[in-house]
Amino acid sequence: MKKVTAFAPATVANVSCGFDILGFAIDELGDKVSIMSNDSGRLEVKSISGDGGKLPMEADKNTCSVAIQAMLSHLGSDQGFDIVLEKGLPLGSGMGSSAASAAAALVAANELLGAPYSKEELVPFAMEAEKIACGAGHADNVAPSLMGGFVLIRDYYPLDLVKLPVPAGLHCTLLHPHLELKTSDSRSVLRKEISLKDSTVQSGNIAGLISGLFLGDFQLISRSLRDVIAEPSRALLIPGFYELREEIRSIGALGSGISGSGPTIFVLAPDKEIAIMAGKAAEDVFEKIGLEVDVYISEVNNKGAYLLEDQI
Structure with a gap:
């Protein structure tokens, strides 16, 4: 029997002003999924490690099997x-955990x-797996986890994905404070309506961020990393968010924001030192408020999900 193992990386979704339409992939940090064909005609989740026993083993509830089933149904297999x-x-970290599992499973299968x-x-x-995990089938985590780099979801109906360039030297710092924040809670605090003024500001920022990526203009990227729609409400759920923002401005970072629905915070920097x-x-910052934090330093991963081994 042939076994295939794939890795899919963590991701940062939204990227401040790109709410639900922009994300990018991180190096090294992610999930592994091994797949082996069987003769039962069924998808069977045999084991899960690293989740503390929290993830479902049932095939109709696990993101790995749900994603594979969607592919098999499309193939008629x-x-x-x-x-x-x-x-x-x-x-519940805001690093695209469910997306990475689905992406790795799909690449292997x-x-x-x-x-x-x-x-x-x-x-x-x-x-389809994201619908099971968080109630909505957004692509701003799964697309960069699969494809790598920065990915713009220009439209969902029909799905229109655009892979964007990554300027040389661009680095990301991921900061994961030790608290769990459910996507449903983060979405519940969002405003139901936004003003024309906020819509205009947000549109200018997303256009500026994408232009900065194409031009390799770090200062334009920095000016554009501003979210006036989701962040003002969600930041209140993350202790230390604004204190950290002030600190990273003073050291030359380009900007920071909430990764996905949080509580992880991302910082973009022009080089590894910063x-x-x-x-x-x-x-x-987090020590002062009594929270432990995990820190990950990474370049933007342009590779996306990939095979780790192919064994007979």
Whole structure:
């Protein structure tokens, strides 16, 4: 029997002004999924590690199996698979945990099926898994986890994905304070309506951020990392958020924001040295308020999900 293992990276969704339409991938941090074909015609989640026993083993509730089933249904296949998930991402972290599991599962299963789909074509199947995980099939985590780099979701109907350039030297610091924040709670505090003024400001910022990526203009990126729609409400759920923002401005970072629905905070920096300084500043801020924080320093991952091994 052939076994395939794939890795899919953590992601930052929204990227401040790109609410629900922009995300990027992180290096090294992520989930692994091993897939083996079986003769049962069923998808069976055999084991999950690294989740503290919190994730469901049922095939109709687990993001790995839900994503694979969506792909099999599209193919008209009744192939069965055994699934082993190794979580490298904390749950409810705002780092695209459910998306990474689905993306890794799809890349591995796609390989066993003879690679009928490109990674971009796998995105809709991963979106089906996101519906199970967080109630909505957004692509701003699953698309960059599969495809790598920065990905813009220009439209959902039909799905229109645009991979954006990554300026040389751009680094990200991920700061994960030790508190769990459910996506449902983060969405519940959002305003139901926004003003024309806020819509205009947000549109200018997302246009500026994308232009800055194309131009390699770090100062334009910095000026554009401002969210006037989701962040003002969500930041209140994350202790130390504004204190950290003030600290990272003083060390030359480009800007910061909430990663996905939080509580993880991302910082973009023009080089690795400043990214490391941002991590140290975060440790100081969170120590003062009595919260432990995990710090991850990474370049933007342009590779996305990939195969780790292909064994017979």
